[in-house]
Amino acid sequence: MREIYLDHSATTPIAPEVQTAMLEAMREAWGNPSSMHLFGRRARDLIDESRVTIARALGCLDAEVFFTSGGTESDNMAIFGAARVAPAHRRHIVTTTIEHHAVLHACQRLQEDGWEVTYLPVDPYGMVDPDDVRRAIREDTWLVSVMHANNEIGTLQPIREIAQICRERGVWLHCDAVQTFGLLEVKVDELGVDMLSVSAHKLYGPKGIGALYLRGGVKIAPLLVGGAQERELRAGTENVPGIVGFARAVELCEQLGHEQARHIWYLRERLRQQLQECLPDMQVNGHPIQCLPGILSVTFPGVSAESLLIALDQRGIAASAGAACSAGSIEPSHVLLALGMDESRAMSTIRLSLGRGNTPEEIDIAVEIIAEEVKRLQRRAVASAPVQGI
Amino acid sequence: MLPVYLDHSATTPVAPEVLEAMLPFFDRAFGNPSAIYAIGQEAREAIERAREQVAHLVNADADDVYFTSGGTESDNWAIKGVARAWRDRKNHLITTPIEHHAVLEACSALREQGWEITFVPVDSTGMVDPDEVRRAITPRTGLITIMHANNEVGTIEPIAEIGAIAREHGIPFHTDAVQTVGKIPVDVQALGVDMLSISAHKLYGPKGVGALVVRRGTPLRPLLDGGGQERGRRGGTYNVPGIVGLGAAAERAMRCGVEEMERVRALRDRLVEGILQAVPDAVLTGHPVNRLPNNAHLAFAGVEGESLVLSLDAVGIYCSAGAACSSGDTEPSHVLVAMGIDPHLIEGSVRFTLGKDNTPEQIEYTIQQVVRAVNKLRSLRVSG
Incomplete structure (x- = not known):
């Protein structure tokens, strides 16, 4: 059976070049980067080079890039770190209802400590209205956190406009760019953000490594303390092979440039169009244009997403309902509910997210299988529905 | 030579057999373990195997092993997580002046939040006197954190004696065992610890991964909030190759x-x-x-x-x-x-x-x- x-x-899978770079780092530069001797210096050099690569991609200074264990830590570090340095009279955060749980749960934890949090609504496409941000910012607002693109429906947020507002009001803006970095151009100055989270394993790099961009002058408190690493903002022996792999993955994305996104968008459109033809009652979620090239969130009325995913898995297709992080939960997605979708439709929604390794041929096979399984499940749903009106 | x-x-360098075990999880079985499909499942099974390997090495229950990004995160989590769980009910902790900075600075962070810290002294060999620990205990004591062995001078602390005292008083006891796991026998039951920090790269495993062993019932809130990973206690996509590497390193240590x-x-x-x-x-x-x-x-x-x-x-x-x-x-x-x-x-x-x-x-x-x-x-x- 073919796996798609x-x-x-x-x-994403690790790119072969990334793996090669990591293995070499493990063999040749396995020292502790804080050690003064040769073994340490070799490792330190690799970290420095990697930081430059990532800074270049983000369009920032290398001193503004801080390595973390991944997107979740970056989000937590930004929010808790900013909160820790807030003056007592500014304990209000503005965020959205569709953020990743790494942001939402961090905000909820701050609420336990007496912070106030405004969760902005989104329109049916999943888009935040910058005017809502403007209205939500108060005298006591300390931080705004809005994701660059949503991980379930792919909608891109108007970060530039939001950043403009934050800047006018003197409020820090954090942006979770875990889904966009590597795929779209993410330049911190163009976006105008103060903090930005990125993760390596979403861009064909290794798991367990990410980074937080902190604009020069944005001084937050560390989350992990106990060592002078990362200019005293993130303690812990550096994950050298992870950092090297991250940088190599970013380099590869840069080399592929727009071609990568174009290829993925082409496949996504091919998938969407063909599915639409086979399954006219399918609903596509998210913004039609302001979206990630690779995410296709679709609702099949009357079909249980869970049953569909299991059926697809048995036929070799790996997809998910909502975010992987909450794949184990049977709760409807908070993102889909925020779009105004009812629970039953939310529970009939799956996310197909494409990558650079996918081929048109795979898409055609996937369409065939998805259409078959959806129709089978719809027939079953109709057959088992209670007979009404007698 | x-x-x-x-x-x-x-x-330490990654041991060849550890690297061997990690390799398949870079590409073939790269799936996100939280997903329901097959390649996610393979990763999930590998994580559970690693959890057992780590548990076995320190004589813990596999369910009590939580993966982290390393020793520093484990130390930070144990200390800040316990403090958070106590909220305002306890506000005193006992430690030593010779702890790793990850412990000392986490304690300092608590001090900013109103915690009081007692540093029990060490003798000229770097050894803590368990009686000093006993004397430092107050009704407000919510945590004892004392390292298993010091990372500079190598002195092994009388953790089992201190563990017995902590248990007697019902105080959560954390030990930073980053330097001992893989070098000397570490048995969380015999030591009587409630939380124990482990780092993979000190025992021929990869950098960027570690674990916190947490005995059931220990009051501990998460440090990293996010998805529901690690039974809701540690958010973040699993570092699958890293975790597999830690497991393999634990098994290697167990074996030789x-x-x-x-x-x-x-x-x-x-x-x-x-x-x-x-x-x-x-x-x-x-x-x-x-x-x-x-x-x-x-x-x-x-x-x-x-x-x-x-x-x-x-x-x-x-x-x-x-x-x-x-x-x-x-x-x-x-x-x-x-x-x-x-x-x-x-x-x-x-x-x-x-x-x-x-x-x-x-x-x-x-x-x-x-x-x-x-x-x-x-x-x-x-x-x-």
Whole structure:
């Protein structure tokens, strides 16, 4: 059976070049980068080079890049770190209802400590209205956190406009760019953000490594303390092979440039159009244009997403309902509910996320299988529905 | 024979069998373990296997093992997570002045939140007196955190005695076992600890992964909030190859750790004996017996530790003047200061930490080079 991986928003495979670079780092530069001797210096050099690569991609200074254990830590570090340095009279955060749980749960934890949090609504496409941000910012607002693109439906947020507002009001803006970095151009100055989270394993790099961009002058408190690493903002022996792999993965994305996104968008459109033809009652979620090239969130009325995913898995197609992080939960996605979708439709929604390794041929096979399984499940749903009106 | 790497307490290379175990999870089985499909499941199974391997090494329940990004995160989580769980009910913790900075700074962070900290003293060998711990306990004590073995001088603390005291008083007890796991037997039941920090890269596993072993019922809130990973206690996509690597390193330690360490201990003893015999005014710092089998922490009067490290670096021997994490610090080691070591000796101290690949030839060469370098540095000092 042919395996077709359509869950690139959950994670991506490591690119062969990335693996090679990591193995070399493990063999040749395995010292502790804090050691003063040769073994340490070799490792330190690799970290420095990697930081430059990532800074270049983000369009920032290398001193503004801080390595973390991944997107979740970056989000937590930004929010908790900013909160820790807030003056007592500014304990209000503005965020959205569709953020990743790494942001939402961090905000909820701050609420336990007496912070106030405004969760902005989104329109039916999943888009935040910058005017809502403007209205939500108060005298006591300390931080705004809005994701660059949503991980379930792919909608891109108007970060530039939001950043403009934050700047006018003197409020820090954090942006979770885990889904966009590597795929779209993410330049911190163009976006105008103060903090930005990125993760390596979403861009064909290794798991367990990410980074937080902190604009020069944005001084937050560390989350992990106990060592002078990362200019005293993130303690812990550096994950050298992870950092090297991250940088190599970013380099590869840069080399592929727009071609990568174009290829993925082409496949996504091919998938969407063909599915639409076979399954006219399918609903596509998210913004039609302001969206990630690779995410296709679709609702099949009357079909249980869970049953569909299991059926697809048995036929070699890997996809997911909502975010992988909550794949184990049977709760409807908070993102889909925020779009105004009812629970039953939310529970009939799956996410197909494409990557650079997918081929048109795979898409055609996937369409065939998805259409078959959806129709089978719809027939079953009709057959088992209670007879009404007698 | 060269290079001679004698800085295994800073980090260790990934063992070949560990790397072997990790490789499939870079590409073939790369799926996100939280997904329901097959490639996610393979990763999930591998994680559970690793959890068992780690549990086995420290005699814990697999369900009590939580994966983290390393020792620093484990320490931060244990300390801040317990404090958070207590909220305002407890606000006093007991620790020692010789802990790793990850523990000391996490404690300082709690102090900012109104916690009071008691540092129980250590004796001149770096040993904590359990009775001091008992005396420090108050009704407001919500945590005791004392390292299993010190990362600089290698002294092994009387954790089981302290564990019994903590249990008697119902106080959560955390130990940073980053330096001991894989080197000496670590048994969370026998030690009576509620939380234990582990780092993979100190036992021939990869960097960027570690674990916190948490006994059921320990009051502990998450440090990293996010998805529901690690049973809702530690958010973040699983670092699958890293976790598999930690598991493989644990299994490796289980299989050959004891034997390996007996061999390392003999080499270490030879190194200490060789140096002390040939160099006057040199002392072994730390405890003479209760110390890590691979640790030789020596102080040389009339020599700058940093200069000695650099002289040895020039002849292919790599050691350190303290913990790697504070390399470059101009401050004297907080550990040696707490032990009451003579400031002149502190200045002249060097840490050699041996590992599985060191050979008797390397040790003889090191003895010879240390003697040469110390004599040279001392003569420079006299003539200068």
